[in-house]
Amino acid sequence: MTLIATISLFIGTRDAWTRAMLVHPPVAGVISACYAGILVCGVLALAVRGRRALVRVDAAVLVLAVALVLCAFWLNHIGTDEGVLTEQAASEITHGHAIYGQPWPWLFGTADSGLTKTMSGGADYTYGYPPLTALLAAPVHALLHTPAAATLVTTGALLAGTVALWLLLPVPWRSAATAVCLGFGILPGYARSGYPSIVALALLVPVVVRWPATGAGGRLGRSGVLRAVCLGAACAAQQLAWFLAPFLLIGLYAVRRGELGARPAAAVLARFTGVAALTWAAVNAYFAAQGFSAWLHGLLLPLTQKAILHGQGLMGISYYFTAGSSRLDYYSYASQLLLVGLLAATFLFVRRLGPALTVLPWLSFYLATRSQDGYFLMMTPLWLAAAATVPASSLARAWQPRIPGLTGRPAKAALAVALLVPALLCTVVAAGSAPPLRMALTPRFTGGSHPSVTSVTVRAANTTGTALSPHFASRLGQGASDWWTITAGPATLAPHGTAVYVVRPEGGHHALPSSRREHMYLIAVTGTPMTISTAPVEAPAPQGS
Numbered sequence: 001m002t003l004i005a006t007i008s009l010f011i012g013t014r015d016a017w018t019r020a021m022l023v024h025p026p027v028a029g030v031i032s033a034c035y036a037g038i039l040v041c042g043v044l045a046l047a048v049r050g051r052r053a054l055v056r057v058d059a060a061v062l063v064l065a066v067a068l069v070l071c072a073f074w075l076n077h078i079g080t081d082e083g084v085l086t087e088q089a090a091s092e093i094t095h096g097h098a099i100y101g102q103p104w105p106w107l108f109g110t111a112d113s114g115l116t117k118t119m120s121g122g123a124d125y126t127y128g129y130p131p132l133t134a135l136l137a138a139p140v141h142a143l144l145h146t147p148a149a150a151t152l153v154t155t156g157a158l159l160a161g162t163v164a165l166w167l168l169l170p171v172p173w174r175s176a177a178t179a180v181c182l183g184f185g186i187l188p189g190y191a192r193s194g195y196p197s198i199v200a201l202a203l204l205v206p207v208v209v210r211w212p213a214t215g216a217g218g219r220l221g222r223s224g225v226l227r228a229v230c231l232g233a234a235c236a237a238q239q240l241a242w243f244l245a246p247f248l249l250i251g252l253y254a255v256r257r258g259e260l261g262a263r264p265a266a267a268v269l270a271r272f273t274g275v276a277a278l279t280w281a282a283v284n285a286y287f288a289a290q291g292f293s294a295w296l297h298g299l300l301l302p303l304t305q306k307a308i309l310h311g312q313g314l315m316g317i318s319y320y321f322t323a324g325s326s327r328l329d330y331y332s333y334a335s336q337l338l339l340v341g342l343l344a345a346t347f348l349f350v351r352r353l354g355p356a357l358t359v360l361p362w363l364s365f366y367l368a369t370r371s372q373d374g375y376f377l378m379m380t381p382l383w384l385a386a387a388a389t390v391p392a393s394s395l396a397r398a399w400q401p402r403i404p405g406l407t408g409r410p411a412k413a414a415l416a417v418a419l420l421v422p423a424l425l426c427t428v429v430a431a432g433s434a435p436p437l438r439m440a441l442t443p444r445f446t447g448g449s450h451p452s453v454t455s456v457t458v459r460a461a462n463t464t465g466t467a468l469s470p471h472f473a474s475r476l477g478q479g480a481s482d483w484w485t486i487t488a489g490p491a492t493l494a495p496h497g498t499a500v501y502v503v504r505p506e507g508g509h510h511a512l513p514s515s516r517r518e519h520m521y522l523i524a525v526t527g528t529p530m531t532i533s534t535a536p537v538e539a540p541a542p543q544g545s
Contacts, residue, residue, distance in 0.1 A: 002045040002054060005061050005175035008183025009038050009068060016072050027071050034071075037064045051171065058175045062166055065182035066159055073155050073192055077148040081114040082129070083194020086150035089127045090137035099127050099134060100287060101294030117308045119328075120527030121471030121483055128301030131287050132237040133196035150194040158182075158191040161202025165381055168209045173388040181381050190378060196238040197378050203234035204241060208358055208385045211248060212255045212394040215268035220275075228272045232279025239302055240379065243339070243361040247346055249273060251357050254350040257399035265399075306369075306527050308480055313371025317431040318532060320478070324435030324523075326464055328530035331369045334426035339364035341419035347401070349412065354395040358382040367427055369530070436464045437493075437524050437533035445512075445540050452509040453537060455487070456522055458501040460533075462493045468531065469493070470524040472503045474510055475534070480523060482506045512539050 013031060020028035041064065044057045079087060084107045089099040103125040108115045117123045127134070133153060141149035162181035166174045181187055191198045207227045214224050231248070234241035249269060257265035288295045297304075309319045309328070318325035342360050346353045353360065358379065365375040406415060442457040453474075462468055469492045472484040482505075489501030503522075513520055520537045 001172060002058055002061060002175045003042065005058075005065075005179040005183055006038055006041045006045055008179040009034070009061070009065055011183060012072070012185040013068060016068070016075060019075050020071065024075065027074055030067065031071050034064050034068055055171060055174075058166075058171075058178070061175055062163070062178045062182075065178050066162075069155065069159065069182055069188045069191075072188060073151070077151045077155070077192055079148070079151045079192075079194035081108070081116065082196060083150050083154070084108075085127050086129070086134050086137060086194050086196060087141070087147060089131070089134035090141045090149055093134060093138040094142045098287075098290045098294065099131065100298035101291060102126060116305070117473075117480065117483070118527065119306045119308055119471075119525045119530050121469075121525075124301065124305055124307070126298065126301065128298050128305070129196045129238055130236045130284065130299055132233060132283050133199045135283065136199065151192055154194050154196070154198040155188070155191040157199040157202040158187055161198075161205050161381070164202070165205045165209070165385060168206065169385070169388050173384070176384055176388070177381065180384050186377055187381070190374065195374075195378070197240050197374075200234040200238040200241045201379060201381060203230045203237060204244065204379070204382055205385060207231045207234070207248065208382045210389045210394075211251065211357075211386075212354075212390060212398075214252055215256050215272060216259070218256075218260050218264050218268055220268065220271055224272060225275055228275035229279045232276035233283065235276070236280045236283035239299070240375065243364070244358065244379070244382075245276075246343055247357045247361055250343065250346050251350055251354050251395075251398075254347070254354070254398040254400065255395065258397040306530060308525065309369050309532065310479065311368075311371030311375075312373050313366040313368060314427055314431065315367075315369050315371055318433075319534075322431075322435075323535070324437075324531065324533040325430055325433045326436035326529070326531045327430050327433040328369055328532060330426045330430035330433075331367055332530075334423045334430065335364045335368040337426060338367055338420065338423035341423060344419050345416050348403075349416065350398050350400060351392070351395045354398065355386060355390050355392055357390075358386040367423060434463065435533035436462060436466075436468060436526070436531045437470065438463055439522070439524065439533055439535040441522060441535050441537060443537050446509060450511070450514075451540055452511045453505060453520075454509050455502055455504045456484075456537065458489075458503060458522070458524070458535075459498070460489075460493060460501060460524065461498045462496055464531075465495045466529060467492050467494055468526045470501075470526055470533075472501070472522060472524050474505065474537070475521045475523050476513060476518065481510065512537075 017028050017031040020031060041057055041061050048054055048057060088104050088107055092099045105125045115123050133150065137149040137153045140152055158181065162177060165177040165181065169177055207230050214227055231245060235245060252272065253265055253269045256268045309315050315331050318328065342363060346357065346360060362376050362379065365371050406412060438461040440459040443453050444455045445451040446454055460470065472486065474481045484503040484505050487502045487504055490499050493499050521534050522537050524533045525531065
């Protein structure tokens with residue numbers, strides 16, 4: 001494990017060194033010294049004898065990983081959309097201003113600051129996360145006067161969470177924490193981008209490590225109270241923690257009921273939940289008092305905004321591989337039903353599913369309309385924490401409800417599958433539905449050897465019984481462009497109606513793919529109901545053909 005962690009430090013290090021040589025050679029010198037350290041640690045990992053000596057090597061690998069993360073942060077700490085929003089929120093807090101319900105469109109003028117577009121043809125310019133990360137960044141912003149306060153907080157949180165996980169894990173597993181949190185390079189990238197979920201991850205580490213021990217003997221104790229405070233704070237940092245919390249509570253109740261009985265277990269769970277809820281409320285109280293409606297809307301925004309499709313999940317069937325779907329909402333229904341089904345399965349079969357409790361919540365995101373891999377991988381250190389500290393034996397006596405007539409593995413497997421069938425059916429409906437608009441495109445191009453699209457005339461036929469208000473964009477590969485401007489055509493297309501639209505790309509032209517193997521598509525989306533229709537933009541024939 002020590003050797004694997006050592007090798008993982010090579011990932012991304014050359015790119016950082018190359019960039020440092022261009023913009024900050026002293027940092028490149030530090031990275032070169034880290035290369036020497038990696039080589040030495042590789043030798044020591046294979047050569048030392050004795051557990052104590054190997055622990056020292058593990059610690060050296062961790063120090064090298066921290067140094068490389070700090071070098072990468074020094075080279076790039078601008079932040080993407082979540083980072084710049086959190087930075088602006090921190091600035092507003094220091095000036096006593098509200099952070100929810102306030103649009104900040106000027107933050108998204110650079111290519112590095114991604115913008116979340118919505119299916120209604122707009123975009124979200126407001127802060128849509130719980131306030132803890134912005135609260136932590138506010139004093140940093142006030143003291144250092146740096147635009148990197150948010151990314152400094154998230155990077156610091158990642159390093160603190162990594163060290164905490166390293167110390168809490170059994171000794172043979174410690175280098176795995178170094179590799180998963182820092183060595184692979186994925187989480188440091190999110191931290192440098194200012195993602196509040198990194199703060200939530202760091203706070204969840206002490207909650208998840210040996211979680212079945214929480215409330216043992218009917219007493220929370222200092223350890224249990226600390227876990228509850230960390231859970232509440234994590235929920236006040238980013239919404240991903242909300243999805244893990246009910247699984248943890250179900251598992252905790254089952255373990256304590258198996259040990260103590262129903263009433264004492266419920267009392268332990270109530271105290272634990274109460275401390276977590278009070279912590280969450282304490283962090284949010286000021287912002288809720290500033291404007292309750294705006295605060296609540298901001299917290300729920302990622303769940304209600306109807307962001308444009310994106311990700312690696314099943315919604316790609318309708319977005320990437322077919323001409324669209326008139327029932328995209330069913331992907332959302334499927335995601336919600338899968339989450340409920342997994343919660344029910346955990347409640348019924350906690351002895352079997354308890355060790356995987358930190359992985360189960362993220363399965364539901366695979367069916368969502370927004371199924372980016374970040375939702376899966378940002379909490380992977382918690383998978384490691386559970387694997388190392390929650391053996392199946394710790395759940396052997398956990399309580400499970402007895403269902404009359406449900407005996408034997410085949411019957412239990414059938415019940416588990418039945419809990420997931422509603423989600424599967426909704427997915428089939430979403431993926432199998434035809435696109436609502438039948439579109440015929442007539443594009444106009446500029447001349448020359450590298451033509452661009454200047455406008456597209458779209459003859460659109462609404463095949464549904466619902467009025468639709470389409471918004472147009474182009475797609476090249478996996479992401480959609482900025483919204484195209486409708487210069488002609490009705491705002492709303494009547495049921496079973498036909499209309500002609502003329503749409504123009506932002507800036508007046510859009511370059512065609514340079515390779516004949518790449519394809520450009522025009523998409524038409526609607527927010528209510530959520531639909532998408534796709535048609536290829538055929539490139540002009542090469543001159544002389």
